[in-house]
Amino acid sequence: MAAGRCVKVWLWPVLAVGTCLLLCRCTAELDCKPGPKVKNQDWGYVDVRPSAHMFWWLYYRTDKPAGSEPTPLILWLQGGPGGSSTGFGNFQEIGPLDVSQQPRNTTWLSVANLLFIDNPVGTGFSYVTNKNAYATNVSMVATDLVTLLKDFFTCKTDLQKVPFYIFCESYGGKMSAALAQMLDKAVKQGDVKCNLKGVALGDSWISAMDYVNTWGPYLRATSLLDHVGLQAVQKSAQMTQQAVDQGRWKNATELWSRTEDVLEEFSNGVSFYNILGDKVKFAVSDGRAPAFSNPSIEKLYRRHVSPLHAPSLAELMNGPIKKYLGVIPDDVTWGAQSGEVFAMMAGDFMKPVIDIVDDLIQNTDLSVVVYNGQLDLICNTIGTEAWVHKLQWPGLSQFDTKKWTPITSKEITVGFVKTVKNFSFYWILDAGHMVPADAGETALRMITMVMEGQ
Structure with missing residues (x-):
């Protein structure tokens, strides 16, 4: 398909029954040409490096009240590494539809445009054509993401000035912190045109x-x-x-x-x-999992990544979704390389990035948010509080002495929040590692508060 060519496609049932929309499918180079502006969805690939092809999927919010402020854009990054944002985050956490293709009542699309990226390369519908193209550390991951976002915002001029937030989960938090740091510098240098406002680290593998x-x-x-x-x-x-x-x-x-x-x-x-x-x-x-040479790495993959790619989700992504998108190469199977992604990142997996979070709080104007599910074990709240207290940020003493504020719903406490300057911590009750899946209404309330600067 020619880059930037706009074609008529029929959306799959439930999403928009019997509706024909013009979708501009920007492919690898994002060579955008004049045409009807898309106000629903778009997707495509960016060649972030030779042999490394990264897939993105954008949803536009369509119920924006007339005369309201510009709709923010939220980028969602999944964990793993090797968990697919376009699959798991989209259909099992915050997207407009669930795995059964039924509407989600707590979709984040109700308050923001949503961008999902399958990252690192080899995750989900992202793929490599050379095994040497896999990312091996968080710096490579951040560089790839900045490369994609540079082309994305060059193509999507309508989104360059809207407030842009990075939200994430698990190992996605480690990648998001590195991305926010690198992207902030790129924006200030004029290399990327976007209005980056903040990063929110959810149950994140920071330390x-x-x-x-x-x-x-x-x-x-x-x-x-x-x-x-x-x-x-x-x-x-x-x-x-x-x-x-x-x-x-x-x-x-x-x-x-x-x-x-x-x-x-x-x-x-x-x-x-x-x-x-x-x-x-x-x-x-x-x-779909590769043959691992290291039994320990295989065990980790099957414990922490493979469950995200449940059979029902894999069937959806490799069946109706792949056919609907129309740009996925025939030899690319959703989830097929995710085990290799995990294995290639094994040497970087245990390295902390507390210093990056510290830099974001102290040396940028970004809103830096940490949120954690009460019932999470893998990234439990006690551990999160432990690494937060290792920050060199001068405002930490004020943060420690400040009383938190309860978040209530129908007179029931559903969480707490504490904010000092540009740093906020949200404690989300009755939720585990996947906060939006376990506490959808509270998560939606939280992102609204974050975007409103509360």
Whole structure:
């Protein structure tokens, strides 16, 4: 398909039954040509590096009240690394439709335009044509994303001035922090035309060891570990900490996996994503995961990435969605390379990025938000508070002494928030790792507050 060519397509049922819209499908180079402005959806690829093709999907908010302020744009980045934003984040968390293609009552599209990117390359519908093109660290990931966004905003001139926010989840937070730092500099240098306003780090893997070291105490406090179990978990965590302290990063990732094994054993299989949820079950291989040379990395992938690519979602993405989009190469299977993505990032996985968050708070005008689900284990709130207290930000002492403000719904407390200058922390109650999925109404309330500067 020629770059920038506008074609008529029929939207799949439920999204817009019997509606024909003009969609400008910008492909690799985003060579946009004059044509009808799209006011519903758009998608395409950007070649961020040789052999590295990154897929994006944009939803425009269509119910904007006349005369209202410009509709903000939210970019959503998934975790993993290897979790697909266009699949999991879109259809299982914040997009307009769920996996059954039914409308979502708490879609973030009700208050903002939404942009999903399958990142790093090799995730979801993003793909590589050379194995050397995979990203291996968060800096490469951020560079790829800035490259995509530069072309995206060059094409989407209507979005250059609207408030732009980066929201994310899990390992997506580590990538989002690095992206925000790099993008802020690119915007100030005039390399990217966008109105970046803030970054919100949801249950984010900012400092691995602050989480690993608090898994045991958190589960002990919630009666999910006894004293014997706590000792076993802490012993394994200490071994992981030693590997980190010595800079043995891949070994630290393997020891992290073993610590999870110990934790599961002594808690009878507590869920890492919601301590009140179902027992952990390793996803059955569906043929999409690569053959791993390292059993520990394979175990991590099947525990933390493969479940995001559940069979029902994979069937949707590789069936009706792939056909509907019309630009996905025939030999690209959604989710097929995600295991390789995880394996290639293993050496960077345990490295903290607290310094990047610190830089964002102290040296930019961005709103920096941290939000955490009360019932999350993998990135539990105690661990998040631990790394926040390692910030060198001068406002931390004021933050510590300030009383938080309750967030209520129908006279029920659903969360708390504390804000000092450009930094905010949201405690989201009754939610695990996937806050929008567990507490949709509260999450929607939170993003509205963030965008309104509350």
